[in-house]
Amino acid sequence: MMFTTLALAAVAVFVELSAGVVIFDDSVGLERRFDGIGGLSGGGATSKLLVNYPKKQRDEILDYLFKPNFGASLQILKVEIGGDAQSTDGTEASHMHNSWEENYQRGYEWWLMLEAKKRNPNIKLYGLPWTFPGWIGDGTRSPYTNPKQTATYVLKWVLGAKKYYNLTIDYIGVWNERDYNITYIKILRKTLDDNGLSNVRIVAADGGWGIxxxxxxxxxxxxAIDYIGTHYPGTLTTTEAMKTGKQLWASEDYSTFNDNVGGGCWARILNQNYVNGFMTSTISWNLIASYYQALPFYRDGLMTAVEPWSGNYIVQSPVWITAHTTQFTEIGWKYLRHGAGVGKLETGGSYVGLVSPDEKDLTIVIETMTHDHSLCIRPALPPYNVTAATVEIEFKGSFAALTSLNVWYSKPSYGSEADVFFMKRNKLSIVNGKASLKVNPDEIYTLTTLEVGQKGSFDTPPPPSKPFPLPYTENFEGYEVFMEPYDLAQQMGVFEVAQGDASNKVMRQKVLAQPVTWCQAESLNISLNVIGSHNWTDIYVEADVKLGEVNGTNGVFVAARVDQGGCNAFSTTGIFLYIFPKSNNYILANNLGRTSVITSGQLGEVEASWNKVSLMVKGTVAVGMLNGNSLFNHTVPSKPTSGFVGLGTDSWGIADFDNLKITSAENHLHLLRHVEKQDTKLYFVPGAH
Incomplete structure (x- = not known):
């Protein structure tokens, strides 16, 4: 008996599992229209560092994202309609800071849409607000207080895109992941129609399925609504959504660290959003991870570009996973029916078949991603198994005459073996309408009649990674007015280049009142701009500052070791030197909200307009100066141990900044001796001589 059991076990090893028979048949009719795969720039400031990459590398990055039959070949670009408030990784500027003005030179989403259209004229453009400037709320925190006013505000953004950039906006959303308002949606639809924009379709409500x-x-x-857009649906829809007959979208999805597990998440949901949920479009948050490390959701993009100073960038696995669908389909193709070209493999994994509008071309995408190698950040993924197997494929209807299909293949590595991404393999032979395909766990296949497809590359690799350069100086003279300075990543408030006194340019904080906010950070009523490296420890920063004579802020600050931004900015810690020229006092605080005060005192002699404020942090000592005169030399908490340099205002209102300088604290140890000569208490600093 023991011998028989062992023998049977040995034999079982050689039994090849079958994934069942998979049928591709268009004779039974087609199913839903394919609406495209996209990426999202915004929510917020996720493309911040891309803008000032060297042109060569910037063009390469944009090609990987948008150029057809090259890389990700994206079919939709979704962007944030800036609202002057923090919306995840930073603030994006509104086209109307105030009700009495419009400006379409602010921000970088216009530029990004132009670059996408330059590469792919057929790409669809989709705009969505996260936040709104304060005047939209009429003193409330809701954009729906005056629905007509809000609809007109969005209308002007759409009209501005066309007037100033010849960009046609295809889709407009309501309010990202916040309550929708039925009256507003109806008014928005009528406002668009009344202005000749019936072509602009509404996606609602960019949250759950409740609408x-x-x-x-x-x-x-x-x-009024053309598409129901939901976020992070876990590949599942609802009965009520299906009953509407509307096209269903995962209008924001993925949001996962872009290593190979993240790529596996993307591969699984691109297929199964339709297999399980009939969703005809999936849009990645975010398009490209181009924001500082230590900001929220670092590297949750299709690829990574965080070093404009070096030009280094990384093409991550999701780019090639995307290509398996986008390089072999177009918006307007149709899915085959469930059971006749769409479904699950019996041994784990899924498949979708799509047909061109003339029904002459067929593309099939198969994925066998395992549970642990395809986890998304949300929602939780129930357990399941995937097993190596042979898929028996039958082609019926107009496909019965096929004799072969082109094959593109990927297998991300989760161990010591090498990655395989977007490799063209030998054709799959089809005999009498039948074919066999062996599949293993964690693989992606595209089978297609199309002869296109390219794993794009360039003659030279991206430059090597380098740390943020020090010393760093910025006088803002190299920018056009209204531009956002490149390396400074605004977290609350809006900082743009303005014409200052005489002929010089300055960086000006422009938000005058509390915006209609999206996250808790704005409750501080403080602006914050960060720059540099989260790993900086001992640092010196100085800037010339000036409070606005009209609509001015109460005070300004410079800071070191700023530990975080984003929607968590309300709990940001660091070493913050606030100065209040009008009341002639300063506060040195351990947090952004200055509730944790280290020391305070009088400023002494203050200039009527510009004042130079300086802060050096070395070990557990901070030195502060105003116009070259000492304010303090004081011990500071040891935490946080490192962080960004920061600039900002103590309250909403105008303030100007100029002549920013950042260097290592090692270059300014003479300040300690300078302070000592003024009979100020000197604290020991390791390394100071």
């Missing part, structure tokens, strides 16, 4: 219930109850609302 489906209202669509079924309200025919006017139903006619």
């Amino acid at each position: 489906a219930n209202d669509i079924q109850k309200d025919s006017v609302l139903a006619s």
Whole structure:
């Protein structure tokens, strides 16, 4: 008996599993229209560092994202309609800071849309607000207080895109992941239509599926909305959403660290959003991880570009995973029916078949991603198994005459073996309408009649990585007015280049009142701009500062060791030197909200306009100066141990900054001796001689 059991076990090793018979048949009819795969720039400031890359590397990055049949070949670009407030990784500027002005030179989303269109004229453009400037709320925290005013504000953004950049916006959203308002959606639709923009379609509500219930109850609302967009659906939809008959989108998804597990997440949901949830479009948050390390959701993009000073960038696995679908389909193709070209493999994994509008071309995407290698950041993924197997494929209908299909293959590595991404393999032979394909766990296949496809590359690799350069200086003279300075990543408030006194240019904080906010950070009523490296420890920073004579802020600060930004900025710690010229005092604080005060005192002699404020932090000592005169030499907490340099204002209102200088504290140890000569208490600093 023991011998028989062992023999059977040995034999079982050689039994090849079958993934079942998979049928691709268009004779039974087609299913839903494919609406495209996209990436999201915004929510917020996720493309911040891309803008000032050297032109060569910047063009290469944009080619990897948008150029057809080269890299990700994205079919939709979704952007934030800036609202002057923090929306995840920074603040994006509004086209209307105030009700009495419009400006379409602010921000970098216009530039990004132009670059995407330059590479792919057929790419669709989608705009969505996260936040709104304060005047939109009419003193409230809601954009729906005056729906017509808000609709007109969004209309002007759409019209501005066309007038100033000849960009046609295809889709508009309501309010990202916040309450929708039925009256507002109806007014928005009418406002667009009344201005000749019936071509601009509304996606709602960029949150959950709940709006489906209202669509079924309200025919006017139903006619106003073209697509139901949900976020992070876990590949599942609802019965109520299906009943609406609307096209269903994962209008924001992925949001996962872009290593190979992140690539596995992306591969699985690109297929299974349709297999399980009938979702015809999936849009990645974010498009490109181009924001400082230590800001929220670092590297949750299709690729990574965080060093404009070096030109280094990394093409991550999600780029090539995307290509498996986008290089072999176009918006307007149709999915085959479930059971006739869309479904699950019996041994784990999924497949989708898509057909061109003329029904002459077929593309099939198969994924066998395992549970642990395809985890997304949200939602939780129930357990399942994937096993190596042979897939028996039958082609029926107009596909019965096929004799072969082109094969593109990827297998991310999760061990010591090398990655395989987007490799063209030998054709799959089809005999009498039948073919066999062996699949293993964690693989992606594209089978297609199309002869296109390219794993794009360039003659030279990206330059090597380098740390943020020191010393660093910025006088803002090299920018056009209204531009956002390159390396400074605004976290609250809006900082743009303005014409200062005489002929010089300055960086000006422009937000005058509390915006209609998206996250808790704005409750501080403080602006914050960060720059540099989160790893900086001993650092010196100085800047010339000036409070606005009209609509001016109460005070300004420079800071070191700023430990975080984003929506967590309300709990940001660091070493902050606030100066209040009008009341002639300063505060040295251990947090952004200056509730944790280290020391305070009088400023002494203050200039009527410009004042130079300086802060050096070395070990557990901070030295502060105003106009070259000592303010303090004081011990400071040891935490945080490192962080960015920061600039900002103590309250909403105008302040100007100029002649920013950042160097290592080692270059300024003479300040300790300078302070000692003024009979100020001197604290021992390791390394100071």
